[in-house]
Amino acid sequence: MADESGTAVILAAGEGRRLEPLTNRRPKPMVPVANRPLLEHVIEAVAAAGIDRIVLVVGYKQERIRNHFRDGDDWGVTIEYVEQSTQLGTGHAVLQAESAVDGPFVVLNGDRIVDAGAVSAVRDRLRDGDAPLVTVTAVESPRDYGVARLDGDRVTEIDEKPEGAVDTNRINAGVYGFSPAIFDAIRSTNTPGELAITATLNELAERGAVTGVSYDGRWLDVSNLWDVLTVNAALIHDSDHARDAPAAGRRVGERVTIADDVVLAGNVRVGPNATLSGATAIASNVTVAANAVVENSVVLPDAVIGPGAVVRDAVVAGNARIGPNATVVGGASTVVVGDAVHRDVTLGGVVGDNATIGGGATLTDGAVVGDDVRADAGVVIDGRVESGAVVRRG
Numbered sequence: 001m002a003d004e005s006g007t008a009v010i011l012a013a014g015e016g017r018r019l020e021p022l023t024n025r026r027p028k029p030m031v032p033v034a035n036r037p038l039l040e041h042v043i044e045a046v047a048a049a050g051i052d053r054i055v056l057v058v059g060y061k062q063e064r065i066r067n068h069f070r071d072g073d074d075w076g077v078t079i080e081y082v083e084q085s086t087q088l089g090t091g092h093a094v095l096q097a098e099s100a101v102d103g104p105f106v107v108l109n110g111d112r113i114v115d116a117g118a119v120s121a122v123r124d125r126l127r128d129g130d131a132p133l134v135t136v137t138a139v140e141s142p143r144d145y146g147v148a149r150l151d152g153d154r155v156t157e158i159d160e161k162p163e164g165a166v167d168t169n170r171i172n173a174g175v176y177g178f179s180p181a182i183f184d185a186i187r188s189t190n191t192p193g194e195l196a197i198t199a200t201l202n203e204l205a206e207r208g209a210v211t212g213v214s215y216d217g218r219w220l221d222v223s224n225l226w227d228v229l230t231v232n233a234a235l236i237h238d239s240d241h242a243r244d245a246p247a248a249g250r251r252v253g254e255r256v257t258i259a260d261d262v263v264l265a266g267n268v269r270v271g272p273n274a275t276l277s278g279a280t281a282i283a284s285n286v287t288v289a290a291n292a293v294v295e296n297s298v299v300l301p302d303a304v305i306g307p308g309a310v311v312r313d314a315v316v317a318g319n320a321r322i323g324p325n326a327t328v329v330g331g332a333s334t335v336v337v338g339d340a341v342h343r344d345v346t347l348g349g350v351v352g353d354n355a356t357i358g359g360g361a362t363l364t365d366g367a368v369v370g371d372d373v374r375a376d377a378g379v380v381i382d383g384r385v386e387s388g389a390v391v392r393r394g
Contacts, residue, residue, distance in 0.1 A: 002304040005053065006123050008046045009097045012039055012110030013059030013084040017226050018337050021352035021370045021387055022317060029110035029180045030068065034235035035265050037068065038222060039110045041235070043075050046108065048116035049123060052077045055100045056110070057093045059084040085232065089194030090382060092312045093187045104131055107176040107197075112173060113231065116215035121214055122177040132179030132204060134158070136212045137219050140171045144223070146172035146198055150214065155210040158198045167243060173215050174199065224337060225368065226347040228315050230329070232298050233279035236261050253290065273305065278312075296346075314363075315347035321350045323359035324375065331368030336384075353386060 012079075016028025023031065029039035045052060054077050057066050062083065072079030074376065083098045094107060103125040106119055122133050134155050136148045147159045148170045158172050162265045176197070191199040204210050218238075220231045250264065253272035258264070262276045265283045271290035278296035286299050289307040297311050300318040305311055309322045312330025316322060328347035334341060349363035357363070360375035369375065370387030379391050 001372040007053045007055060007101055007103070007105040008051045008119065009055045009057065009094065009101065009107045010039070010042060010046070010103055010105065010110045011058050011090055011093045013062070013087055013093055014111065015060040015087060016111070019222070019228075022225070022228070022315065024371050024387065025061070025318075025353050027058075028222070029220065030061070030064045030113075032283065032298065032310070033222070033232040033281070035227060035263055035283050037112065037283075038231075039069075040075075040121050041113045042108055043069070043072070043077065043079075044327075045116045046106075046115055046119055047075050047077050049119035051106065051119065051123060054079045055097050055105075056081050057084050057096050058082075059093075059104050061321055073149065081264060082210050086134055087194075089196045090197040091189060091197040091200050094178070094197055095183060095186050095195075098180075101180065104177065104179045104323050109174045111222055112174050112222040113218065113235070114215070116174065117217050118173065118175045118215045121215065122175055126177045126214060130211055131177055131179040131210050132201065133184060133210065135173040135215045136170050137173040137215045137217075139219070140169070142166050142169045142171050145221070148172050150212050151310075154203070154215075155205050155212045157205060158201055160196070160198060160315075169343060172188065173219055175213075175215070175304075189190055208260045213381055224335075224342065224345075225350050226335070226342075226345040228298055229279075229296060229313060229346060232281055233261075233296065234279065235277045236263055239360055265301075281298070297328075297348075300353075313346050313347070315350045317351060317353040317355070317371070319354045321355050321356040322351065323361060325359055326357050326361045326363075328363045329365055330365075331365050333364075335366045335368075351383075357381075368376065 005055040011028040016023040030037040052236040081095045084093045149157045186200050189200045249267040252270045255273050259277035261279045263281045267285045269287045273286050273291045275293045280297050282299050283301040285302045288305045291307045291308045293310045294311045297314045299316045301317045304321045306324040308325040311328045314328040328349045332344045334343045349367040355373040357375045360378045362380045364382045367381045368384045372388045375391040
């Protein structure tokens with residue numbers, strides 16, 4: 001490669017509409033899991049692989065990324081930024097990094113968490129002159145991703161979210177190795193609509209030019225709201241990724257129960273007789289009042305869980321307020337995202353930034369409450385409530 005450690009290009013320009021309302025105020029890579037943004041976990045994997053130069057492709061709400069990571073010094077890397085001003089696909093995003101690379105480079109998605117081993121495996125193959133490279137991993141539901149078909153170690157096709165029969169559980173894991181020749185290949189790709197990097201790879205695969213790199217380590221993807229809970233739990237149960245903040249500033253009342261799989265940030269306040277359990281992440285400046293129960297949930301900074309409230313299988317966004325004795329029921333639910341119906345997913349509910357849920361209110365399984373919503377005391381919320389709405393008792 002151009003230098004001993006190499007360069008990683010991380011694609012972090014996306015909006016993440018399926019994660020609304022969490023992405024109304026933050027780009028998808030900045031959605032937190034285990035109290036840290038998705039993108040931070042990705043950058044740590046790159047640094048652990050021995051790559052110390054990162055090019056971040058940013059776009060939507062990019063100031064949130066720039067302000068958090070700055071020059072990368074806190075992570076032991078050097079970060080440079082290039083802008084994808086209009087999100088026209090992953091191939092187009094890679095193309096924006098052309099001026100920032102001068103040799104072979106690794107590409108990752110900023111919202112998919114992999115182990116450092118996936119990054120170093122691709123980097124090491126690039127040193128031997130192999131390119132382009134695509135990591136391939138096995139998952140339980142390949143139909144939801146880009147199904148990878150191989151002939152030996154040669155990738156013959158990447159079929160994005162196929163509708164027909166799927167004869168393999170192997171998918172494109174989203175870690176790539178490219179030489180600068182990829183830029184001309186992207187420009188010459190003939191595809192309608194957005195320019196996905198997989199479209200370019202499929203054209204190259206027809207000429208037998210794409211090599212698959214097998215990977216069987218951690219691969220965590222956040223595509224939908226319930227994935228935030230799944231990935232959060234996976235990281236909390238991995239001590240390398242989840243860690244409590246220093247206890248300074250934290251106030252915990254008497255007879256509080258905090259399970260081993262709970263991660264607390266700094267300046268958290270927990271009232272007496274509260275219970276925190278079940279792979280829960282509590283962010284900075286959060287208040288969990290007396291007798292409240294929070295289980296298998298992600299609570300973002302400055303939120304308040306009122307006295308006696310019960311919050312299960314939920315994401316409570318920044319500065320949201322859950323009133324006294326309110327309930328997010330939790331459990332398996334059916335959630336509609338666009339035209340797709342997802343059944344038996346674990347999502348008690350989502351409460352958007354700055355939303356207020358009145359005392360004694362109930363969110364039924366899978367309820368999604370938008371930003372700045374005001375819900376009166378005692379209401380029952382079922383389904384999706386758009387941002388800025390007022391929910392009154394009927």
